[in-house]
């Protein structure tokens with residue numbers, strides 16, 4: 154049986170920032186196409202750095218990132234990824250509608266297709282009343298909705314959501330997940346980071362725990378609970394990457410990636 158190209162492949166990815174901070178160390182990860190994948194870890198673990206490497210927003214120090222088999226820096230890779238960033242970065246001079254249509258343009262959508270899609274996104278994310286309003290006039294939650302709408306504009310095959318529900322009200326959170334689940338059901342690969350562990354447990358088919366820039370464990374929520382003899386994902390988290398545990402414990406998973414991280418241990 155032919156093996157399908159993974160949506161995402163990180164090979165020995167290392168990122169050291171210019172000031173010397175080692176944010177990712179020898180990180181291996183493959184996310185199968187169509188998977189709803191969770192990336193969990195404490196503040197500063199390296200999640201956003203990892204995402205930035207996938208989206209070609211940071212220069213990697215070593216290693217390789219492939220998106221559906223294409224190197225992350227290529228146009229082919231960039232076109233199939235949609236990113237809703239953790240930091241809300243909207244152009245303050247554009248309206249909601251313009252934000253979406255222009256984004257479509259950057260990704261090669263025709264004007265009428267972009268307009269149609271923008272209208273659809275405005276509907277889905279309940280931004281109709283604000284369609285002609287410039288982004289600084291949106292509430293915090295509305296900005297986040299627009300960020301998501303923008304990430305989905307060009308119908309990406311891999312959608313990356315970096316803490317998408319921070320600051321989003323309960324109702325929208327429910328609707329958002331309904332929509333993301335539908336996308337996933339249609340075959341879109343989802344990479345999610347969140348600090349809401351219950352959310353991850355409910356949504357993600359597979360989860361990677363990351364601590365101190367290293368892959369600590371990767372499995373289904375059930376698998377993780379079993380392996381760490383824990384009643385909940387929160388307990389797994391606390392036992393592995395929570396409260397500074399990652400530095401003392403080091404990689405503990407039984408998979409190859411973590412073992413190789415443990416074996417190298419260099420560079421700090």
Ligand SMILES: Nc1ncnc2c1ncn2[C@@H]1O[C@H](COP(=O)(O)OP(=O)(O)OP(=O)(O)O)[C@@H](O)[C@H]1O
Pocket residue numbers: 170171172174175176194195196197198199200201202203239
């Ligand atoms: N531009 C930068 N220059 C130097 N260090 C950076 C830079 N961006 C991030 N870092 C550092 O890299 C490490 C990983 O940061 P990153 O933003 O990837 O963490 P994170 O897992 O996304 O955390 P959070 O849950 O808080 O969003 C941290 O030590 C952070 O201070």
Ligand SMILES: [Mg+2]
Pocket residue numbers: 200201202239315
């Ligand atoms: Mg982050």
